[in-house]
Amino acid sequence: MAETITRTLPSQFIEDLGRDYGTQIAALTSLPVDTTKFAPQVAAQDALQTAAYQQATDPTKGLGSFQPFLTKAETAADAATGLTGTGAGTGVGSIQSYMSPYQSDVIDTTLSEFDRQTQIAKNQQAAQTLGIPGAFGGGREGVLQAEFLSNQARNRAATQAGLLQQGFQQAAARRQQDFANQLAISQQQANLGGGMQNLAQQQISGLGRLGGIQQAQTQAVLDAQRQAAQTQAYEPYQRLGTYGAGVAQLISGYPGQSQITQTPDASPLQTALGLGTGIAGIYGGLTGKNPFAAVGKAFGI
Numbered sequence: 053m054a055e056t057i058t059r060t061l062p063s064q065f066i067e068d069l070g071r072d073y074g075t076q077i078a079a080l081t082s083l084p085v086d087t088t089k090f091a092p093q094v095a096a097q098d099a100l101q102t103a104a105y106q107q108a109t110d111p112t113k114g115l116g117s118f119q120p121f122l123t124k125a126e127t128a129a130d131a132a133t134g135l136t137g138t139g140a141g142t143g144v145g146s147i148q149s150y151m152s153p154y155q156s157d158v159i160d161t162t163l164s165e166f167d168r169q170t171q172i173a174k175n176q177q178a179a180q181t182l183g184i185p186g187a188f189g190g191g192r193e194g195v196l197q198a199e200f201l202s203n204q205a206r207n208r209a210a211t212q213a214g215l216l217q218q219g220f221q222q223a224a225a226r227r228q229q230d231f232a233n234q235l236a237i238s239q240q241q242a243n244l245g246g247g248m249q250n251l252a253q254q255q256i257s258g259l260g261r262l263g264g265i266q267q268a269q270t271q272a273v274l275d276a277q278r279q280a281a282q283t284q285a286y287e288p289y290q291r292l293g294t295y296g297a298g299v300a301q302l303i304s305g306y307p308g309q310s311q312i313t314q315t316p317d318a319s320p321l322q323t324a325l326g327l328g329t330g331i332a333g334i335y336g337g338l339t340g341k342n343p344f345a346a347v348g349k350a351f352g353i
Contacts, residue, residue: 066299066302066303069299069302070299070303073292073295073296073299076292076295077292077296080288080289080292085285085286086285087285089281089282089284089285090278090279090281090282090285091278092278093274093278094271094274095267095268095270095271095274096267096270097263097267098262098263098264098266098267098270099263099266100259100260100262100263100266101259101260101263101264101266101267102263103259103263104256104257104259104260104263107252107255107256107259108252108256113248113252114252114256115249115252115253115256117245117248117249117252118245118246118248118249119245120245121241121242121244121245121248122241122242122245124237124241125237125238125239125240125241125242125245126238128234128235128237128238128241129234129235129238131234132231132234132235132238135227135228135230135231135234136231139224139227145227147220147223147224147227148223150222150223150224150226150227150230151219151220151223152219152222152223155215155219158215159212159215159216159219162211162212162215163208163211163212166204166207166208166211167208170204170208173200173204174197174200174201174204177196177197177200178197
């Protein structure tokens with residue numbers, strides 16, 4: 053019985069394009085992509101960033117540069133603390149230590165002058181009564197002199213006490229002024245340390261910002277180079293993808309061609325020959341002899 057087969061095939065040029073696309077994609081995908089050419093890279097620190105880090109860690113002009121000033125401020129504060137007591141004794145920080153080294157000389161000189169003036173006054177009083185015995189009524193002269201000497205002694209003691217009190221008050225004032233000075237020095241040192249640290253921070257921050265801008269620019273260049281290398285590496289794939297998309301569009305949009313294949317019925321001779329061949333094959337398989345050997349000899353085969 054005859055058999056008819058109908059197939060819809062693409063046009064020959066589309067089939068050729070598809071075959072060419074398949075050949076190219078098989079060849080291209082068999083090759084590995086060298087990803088090292090566009091591997092991510094990180095820009096190194098800029099020189100300004102390095103300088104900022106070096107300065108930040110420098111104990112003399114970095115973030116820790118305030119430490120010497122802080123130490124001096126603590127020393128001055130400790131010295132001021134030592135001046136908050138009563139000031140008794142004779143050691144460092146006592147009122148005695150603030151006494152004028154010339155105070156004894158001043159007192160001695162003043163008292164010497166006082167004694168001299170007392171002696172002059174006593175001599176004058178004696179001269180007034182000289183040669184006039186009993187001018188004041190006998191013993192009254194002795195009483196007058198005794199009272200004079202007593203008054204002078206009190207005046208002398210008062211003068212000495214006043215000088216000592218004056219020296220004490222002056223020493224206490226000097227001690228209090230020293231206390232205020234030490235506090236001022238401590239505050240000044242702390243301010244200097246804080247100011248130096250602020251200046252260091254500003255400079256370090258400025259260097260860091262400038263370095264960051266430079267590093268960002270370098271990173272942008274590296275990223276652009278990486279993107280360019282990646283684009284170049286995958287350009288054949290993109291080109292082949294565009295090619296394949298076009299082929300697919302042609303296949304889907306171009307009408308196919310119908311092909312009909314018919315298989316005719318076998319003729320009686322063909323059937324007989326086929327049957328005979330089959331039987332001969334079975335006979336030859338069983339006996340090991342070729343029944344068509346004579347025919348072959350007749351035709352010289």
